[in-house]
Amino acid sequence: MNFRFIISLALFFFLNFLSNYSHTTEAAPTYLEYYCPNTTLYTPNSTYRSNLNTLLSSLSSAATSNADGFANATAGKAAPDRAYGLFLCRGDVGTATCGECVATGSKDILRRCPDGRVSVIWYDECMLKYSNQSIYSVVEIVPGYTVPDTGSVAGPDQFVQLLGQTMNDVVVRASDSESGKKFAVAEANFTSSQKLYTLAQCTPDLTKSDCNTCLRAAVADLSQGEQGGSSFTPSCTVRFEMYLFYNASAVPPPPELPSRPAPLGRAKGKSNKSTMIIVAVAIPVGVAIMVLFVACCSSRSKTTKTFEVVQAEDGATDITTVESLQYHLAAIQAATNNFSHRNKLGHGGFGEVFRGRLSNGQEIAVKRLSKSSGQGVREFKNEVVLAAKLQHRNLVQLLGFCLEGEEKILVYEFVPNKSLDYFLFDPNKRRQLDWSRRYTIISGIARGMLYLHEGSRLRIIHRDLKPSNVLLDSDMNPKISDFGMARIFGVDQIQANTNRIVGTFPCI
Known part of the structure; x- marks a missing residue:
């Protein structure tokens, strides 16, 4: 009898152990x-x-x-040993999770x-980050990662349009959120038996503008033609699936959105063009939509997929990750002869520009930001991520960057004929700009700006366009540069208010 009791007791504890173990395993966060x-x-003992x-x-x-699923903290009293950190949990998960x-x-x-x-x-349920510099209220778009779900969707053209509309809705509502969470979800009927579910979230410490900027950049990196996927950065995340992946009972009921849109018609006038631009900017589109878009706007260059290797028309390939653009400081110093004065091309409001030559013989332009400049890590990362996403013959191509210690360096293609102001404001050089050449330069600048405003996957306002920021290549073709002040606008946004003056003050 005692033996049976012992066996029963042992079996009870064993089953209880298995139950607890199974519960722990199921509740473990998804890395x-x-x-x-x-x-x-x-160092370990520092x-x-x-x-x-x-x-x-x-x-x-x-x-x-913390019921809000977000908090920040600091530890230590003095730099560089003071630690800053924060966490953000997905808006629908409970406090225990x-x-x-x-x-x-x-x-x-x-x-x-x-x-x-x-x-x-990053986990599916939360994000945690720390730094030896303040990260509170700072938007970080770099690094950005994309996780696609396998499986294609039927009716990709209509799906992309519906996804763009739904994503735009959650981005706007998450950015505008007045509650403690910059979080929004939405659902829409794709077919009679299929629903599309979307989610967008920022860290609540961001401003409305910064949250919108981060989410738009994340949306632009979502995978094309898949049934689902997510894109996330240190400041925000977006996700879409054909199944309910969040706890609907833990969030307010999302607004009803339009069902699957009808096939695109051949509307006349500006309506068709505007619709195509909205689709192209809202979300990376399928090949069929891209071909139609280029056919309608032949003067624009094709937009390449960022963070995936894509063969362009000129044979060049796009980048794979932001890390693939990073140069070591030693390589930059060697290329510029340790930033020799002889290699100096000029200087601007944020630092100096040097000419350099890499070990493979390629000529480069190195923009070295001064330690006392107004451009901090935020503006630096902003310029890196924007320039990396932009591919157009009238925009200066970013080759890489360096961020070591106090050094913040951008590496661009070398443009031999300096900037437009070098010719405009020199009585002798000005003579080289006949009307034919001036027309070519004006047209190129216009094409570059049109691409930024309408042709790229992100609607971008430069905010500091001036002759010194327009470089001229060997054939005197213009290339717009310097995106440190640029701002990403919403998909359907045609105006906005700014809370500070940026750019260059004119000399009167």
């Missing part, structure tokens, strides 16, 4: 990606590591008690990035 650049490191441990413990505690995700991330990030002062880790 997506991590990022830790090797530009700033710390003050920064001690502060980091305190920071992560504080964030883990906050996640178990959020707490478990952040606790897992706090341990996992130290294992994956054992000596990095700057690190980010």
Whole structure:
């Protein structure tokens, strides 16, 4: 009798163990990606590591008690050993799931990035990041990652249009959110038996404009022709699926959106053109839509897919990841003879520009931002991510960047004939600009601006167009440069208010 009791008791504890183990496994967060650049490191027993441990413990505690699913914290009193961090949980997950995700991330990030002062880790349920510089209220579009779902969708043209409309809705509502969460979901009927579900979310510390900028950039990187996918950065995330992937009972009922749109007709006038532009800017489109778009607007260049290798018409290939653009500081110093004065091409409001030659013989233009310039990490990353996404013959091509220590450097293609102001404001050089050449330059600038406003997958306003920011190649073709002040606008946005003056003040 005692033997049976012991066996029964042992079986009870064994089954209870299996139940708890199964529950723990099912509740474990779904890992997506991590990022830790090797530009700033710390030693295992350093003050920064001690502060980091305190920071992560504080964030883990906050996640178990914060119903908003977001918190930031700091640890340490002085730079460079002060640690800044924050977490963001998906808007529909509960406090318990959020707490478990952040606790897992706090341990996992130290294992994956054992000596990095700057690190980010993403799960399906949460995101956790820290740095030795302040990251609160700072929009970070780099790095950006895309996770596609396998499986194509029937009726891709109509699906892309519906996806663009639905994504635009959640981006606008997430950016405009006045609540503690910059979070929105939406659903729309694609067929009688299929629904499209979408989600957009920013860290709540961002402004409306910064949130919109981040989400638009993330939407532009979503995979084409798939049944689902997600795109995420350190500041925001977007996702779409053909199944309900979020907890609908934990979020307010989303507004009813139009069902699957009818096939595109051949409307007259500007309506058809506007519709095609909205589709092209809202979401990367399928090949069929792109061909139709180029046929209607033959003066525009084809838009290439960013962060995937794509063969262009001129034989060049697009980038694969932002990291693939990164140069080591030593390589830049060697190319410019350690930023020799003899190699200096000029200087602007944010720093100096040098001519250089890489080890493979390629000539480059190196924009070295001054340490006292007004362009901080935000503007620098803004210019990198924008220039990387833009591919047009009348825009200067970004080749790479360097971010080591206090150095912030952009590497561009070398444009031999300097800038337009070099010719316009020199009495002798001005004579080279006959009316035929001036017309070519004006037309090229207009084509570049039209691409930025309507032809690219992001609607971009340069905000600092001037002769010194228009470079001339060997054939005197113009190339627009300097996107540090650029701003990404909404898909259907035709005007906006700004809260600060940017650009260059005119001399009177």
